[in-house]
Amino acid sequence: MSRKLLLENAHIEGINTYDVYRKNGGYRSVEKALKSMSPDDILEEVKKSGLRGRGGAGFPTGMKWSFLAKPDGVPRHLVCNADESEPGTFKDRYLMEKIPHLLIEGMIVSSFALGANQSYIYIRGEYMYVLQILEKAIKEAYDNGWLGKNIQGSGFDFDLAVTPGAGAYICGEETALIESLEGNRGNPRMKPPFPAVKGLWQRPTVVNNVETIAAVVPIVNDGGDEYAKIGIGRSTGTKLISASGNINKPGVYEIDLGLSVEEFIYGDDYCGGIKNGKKLKACVPGGSSVPILPHYLVCKTAEGNDRLMTYESLSEGGFETGSMLGSGGFIVYDEDQCIVRNTWNFARFYHHESCGQCSPCREGTGWMKKVLHNLEHGKGKQEDIDLLWDIQSKIEGNTICPLGDAAAWPVAAAIRHFREEFEWHVKEPSLSQEKNYGLVTEKQFETETA
Amino acid sequence: MADENKIKVTIDGKSVEVDPGTTILDAARQVGGDVVPPAMCYYSSLEGSGGKCRTCLVQVTKGSERDPRPMPKLVPSCSTAVMDGMEVSNKTSDRVLEARKGVVELLLINHPLDCPVCDQAGECHLQDLAFEHGVSQSRYDFKRREFDKVDIGEYIKLHMTRCILCYRCVYTANQLTENREHGVLKRGDAAEIGTFIEKNLKNDFIGNVIDVCPVGALTDKTFRFRSRVWYTKPMDAHRNCEKCSGKSVLWMVGDEVTRVTARKDEYGEVKEFICNDCRFDSKDVSKWTIEGPRKIKRHSVISANHYSKEIPKHTTLLNKA
Numbered sequence: 046m047s048r049k050l051l052l053e054n055a056h057i058e059g060i061n062t063y064d065v066y067r068k069n070g071g072y073r074s075v076e077k078a079l080k081s082m083s084p085d086d087i088l089e090e091v092k093k094s095g096l097r098g099r100g101g102a103g104f105p106t107g108m109k110w111s112f113l114a115k116p117d118g119v120p121r122h123l124v125c126n127a128d129e130s131e132p133g134t135f136k137d138r139y140l141m142e143k144i145p146h147l148l149i150e151g152m153i154v155s156s157f158a159l160g161a162n163q164s165y166i167y168i169r170g171e172y173m174y175v176l177q178i179l180e181k182a183i184k185e186a187y188d189n190g191w192l193g194k195n196i197q198g199s200g201f202d203f204d205l206a207v208t209p210g211a212g213a214y215i216c217g218e219e220t221a222l223i224e225s226l227e228g229n230r231g232n233p234r235m236k237p238p239f240p241a242v243k244g245l246w247q248r249p250t251v252v253n254n255v256e257t258i259a260a261v262v263p264i265v266n267d268g269g270d271e272y273a274k275i276g277i278g279r280s281t282g283t284k285l286i287s288a289s290g291n292i293n294k295p296g297v298y299e300i301d302l303g304l305s306v307e308e309f310i311y312g313d314d315y316c317g318g319i320k321n322g323k324k325l326k327a328c329v330p331g332g333s334s335v336p337i338l339p340h341y342l343v344c345k346t347a348e349g350n351d352r353l354m355t356y357e358s359l360s361e362g363g364f365e366t367g368s369m370l371g372s373g374g375f376i377v378y379d380e381d382q383c384i385v386r387n388t389w390n391f392a393r394f395y396h397h398e399s400c401g402q403c404s405p406c407r408e409g410t411g412w413m414k415k416v417l418h419n420l421e422h423g424k425g426k427q428e429d430i431d432l433l434w435d436i437q438s439k440i441e442g443n444t445i446c447p448l449g450d451a452a453a454w455p456v457a458a459a460i461r462h463f464r465e466e467f468e469w470h471v472k473e474p475s476l477s478q479e480k481n482y483g484l485v486t487e488k489q490f491e492t493e494t495a
Numbered sequence: 496m497a498d499e500n501k502i503k504v505t506i507d508g509k510s511v512e513v514d515p516g517t518t519i520l521d522a523a524r525q526v527g528g529d530v531v532p533p534a535m536c537y538y539s540s541l542e543g544s545g546g547k548c549r550t551c552l553v554q555v556t557k558g559s560e561r562d563p564r565p566m567p568k569l570v571p572s573c574s575t576a577v578m579d580g581m582e583v584s585n586k587t588s589d590r591v592l593e594a595r596k597g598v599v600e601l602l603l604i605n606h607p608l609d610c611p612v613c614d615q616a617g618e619c620h621l622q623d624l625a626f627e628h629g630v631s632q633s634r635y636d637f638k639r640r641e642f643d644k645v646d647i648g649e650y651i652k653l654h655m656t657r658c659i660l661c662y663r664c665v666y667t668a669n670q671l672t673e674n675r676e677h678g679v680l681k682r683g684d685a686a687e688i689g690t691f692i693e694k695n696l697k698n699d700f701i702g703n704v705i706d707v708c709p710v711g712a713l714t715d716k717t718f719r720f721r722s723r724v725w726y727t728k729p730m731d732a733h734r735n736c737e738k739c740s741g742k743s744v745l746w747m748v749g750d751e752v753t754r755v756t757a758r759k760d761e762y763g764e765v766k767e768f769i770c771n772d773c774r775f776d777s778k779d780v781s782k783w784t785i786e787g788p789r790k791i792k793r794h795s796v797i798s799a800n801h802y803s804k805e806i807p808k809h810t811t812l813l814n815k816a
């Protein structure tokens with residue numbers, strides 16, 4: 046069973062209220078930081094902890110913070126990315142809903158470390174009820190002297206506001222988020238300049254995921270070294286995983302990084318195995334953007350190593366035979382699921398969410414969606430499979446922001462590992478329509494390891 | 496002798512010394528000729544433009560003298576600054592040509608390809624681009640995106656179906672006029688140019704959106720369908736104007752001024768924007784001092800004289816429509 050650094054108290058009755066949260070040790074990190082630590086001390090602890098961004102890219106948080114420009118007389122900001130819109134990902138919602146004060150506490154210590162006196166939480170528009178939970182918690186924090194002027198007599202002034210988006214996945218991309226926060230259309234900006242130099246209102250800005258900011262609380266409380274003891278290699282600490290799909294126990298799990306994928310899927314403390322005694326067919330381990338893995342590459346890598354829940358192990362083999370930890374949106378598919386249908390579904394999402402700024406993504410996502418629609422609906426041609434491959438290759442790497450890549454990768458991985466199933470849809474159009482699911486052959490399961 | 500403050504960049508084997516901060520595209524333009532990547536969205540006088548169309552992607556094979564590592568991804572030359580000692584491949588890189596071919600194909604999948612009835616034909620950057628880099632057959636067999644035509648005020652027609660969302664008109668409207676009335680609505684391939692919402696744009700300089708538009712999405716209603724551009728003769732001319740420099744190009748058929756535009760350089764860029772009075776309300780040749788015929792360098796279609804002199808029938812038909 047993994048340790049719980051973030052969700053330990055999540056089940057306590059009333060933990061979403063200030064009094065209960067405080068009684069259970071809440072806001073200790075702020076007391077400690079303001080009384081006995083300098084901003085640089087906190088940065089040092091975060092660096093030691095090895096914490097990596099939990100929003101998807103896994104960039105080391107301490108390094109990101111140390112890049113923040115600090116010109117004299119220019120305010121700096123911390124922006125919390127709570128736009129969480131990646132299909133398969135719902136961990137931040139859980140955290141904010143259950144223990145909103147943990148995020149607020151993390152915002153205060155992190156902003157203190159960065160020298161920000163005004164910070165923001167940007168929350169996805171569909172999370173309106175979570176916004177209300179956060180607003181209530183923020184008010185409680187103000188009422189109890191954790192926000193506002195001269196916090197706990199420390200001389201540190203800090204204001205926190207939460208702002209909803211209007212329902213766009215792209216506003217989770219950090220520069221689009223900044224545009225949106227400024228009141229503009231949420232188009233990603235070109236980098237450089239990076240937000241650390243010119244972010245919100247052209248001021249130095251750090252954008253971090255909800256979970257990243259929450260993880261700073263135990264790091265300050267217990268020290269970075271203590272945090273780094275959990276995990277393997279460069280994957281330290283705990284990670285929230287949103288597990289969904291054909292498993293017995295979907296939900297949000299806090300795991301120690303380094304847990305084996307096999308235990309995560311089949312262990313009773315976690316997903317509890319595949320539902321209805323079916324077989325595992327495939328897994329998307331890190332949210333819809335990351336490559337899908339066929340069952341024989343889920344629990345073992347191509348090299349035959351155990352696949353672990355770490356940044357490194359999940360990406361072992363590169364895109365040929367690996368995937369990514371991404372945002373921790375862990376989606377499991379059983380033998381009845383159709384990969385073509387799933388790929389089409391993801392393609393619909395990226396087409397719908399492209400901001401339309403750059404031509405490869407704007408036009409390419411729509412084209413892929415249409416070709417996949419035909420394939421899934423028994424109207425595909427053999428050439429369509431190569432065409433799809435070609436379109437995704439023209440998008441990948443050629444766009445302003447990574448949404449283009451995120452649209453291309455799932456298509457590429459599905460064709461790479463499940464080409465046969467695509468071909469079956471072309472060769473057996475009526476059969477593929479009759480059966481609501483994809484190709485199931487014995488051969489596919491010959492190499493089953495799990 | 497090398498200027499101390501200049502930095503050296505080599506593009507397709509040709510070296511040039513430029514000021515620090517220059518983009519790869521501008522450096523390539525200083526070299527001129529073949530090494531210049533095509534640019535559909537960048538417009539040097541419009542702040543913030545560029546980076547969107549991706550036709551100008553190039554490969555940086557050497558980052559700089561100090562850090563010679565190549566850049567892993569292709570970069571948009573219009574918005575990437577040169578470094579001292581940088582080496583860039585444009586036409587000499589197969590990867591660039593392949594990516595560009597892809598961009599052109601993608602730009603065309605939703606384009607109506609209605610060149611025979613489009614006012615921009617003959618001076619359209621998309622036509623040029625497709626001609627130079629495209630593939631002759633489209634692999635796209637779905638219905639193309641369509642929008643209704645909209646009047647933007649008295650003089651300008653928006654034919655959104657042809658738009659490539661380069662955002663140049665948005666920057667022009669934002670930077671040359673006072674109120675933010677012109678922008679992009681919706682997203683992805685449903686995105687469209689909106690005038691919040693179909694409000695007439697009245698500003699004295701709004702006519703310039705026509706000149707910056709690389710395709711036939713924004714056209715001059717006082718000129719639409721009066722003639723094909725290649726039957727008109729461009730003449731440099733000027734007039735005394737209180738609002739702008741008055742330096743324009745008159746597109747003449749005989750003694751008649753069919754259209755007035757600003758002067759564009761060989762990359763299709765206007766350096767001096769003109770006002771609506773000159774553009775729309777000065778069609779009387781006596782109002783102008785004619786300087787002489789204008790040489791149009793860039794546009795393959797006009798200059799290479801690809802078309803016959805006979806007026807095609809559908810053009811006449813459209814005149815009545």
Ligand SMILES: Cc1cc2nc3c(=O)[nH]c(=O)nc-3n(C[C@H](O)[C@H](O)[C@H](O)COP(=O)(O)O)c2cc1C
Pocket residue numbers: 097098099100101102103104106109126127128129130131214215216217218219220252253254255257258446447448451
């Ligand atoms: C299309 C797109 C959507 C994204 N959505 C989110 C999101 O919802 N939440 C998030 O934390 N990061 C998201 N990201 C990643 C952010 O750009 C950014 O890297 C992240 O917020 C940084 O935080 P971290 O360093 O704490 O991970 C998204 C990126 C892209 C390209």
Ligand code: SF4
Pocket residue numbers: 215232233398399400401402403404406407444445446447448449450
């Ligand atoms: S890649 Fe897609 S979402 Fe990102 S800027 Fe380009 S069009 Fe917008």
Ligand code: SF4
Pocket residue numbers: 657658659660661662663664665688704707708709710712713
């Ligand atoms: S209308 Fe023309 S100038 Fe405006 S975005 Fe479209 S193509 Fe560009």
Ligand code: FES
Pocket residue numbers: 533534535536537545546547548549550551552571572573574
């Ligand atoms: S001109 Fe550079 S991206 Fe359009």
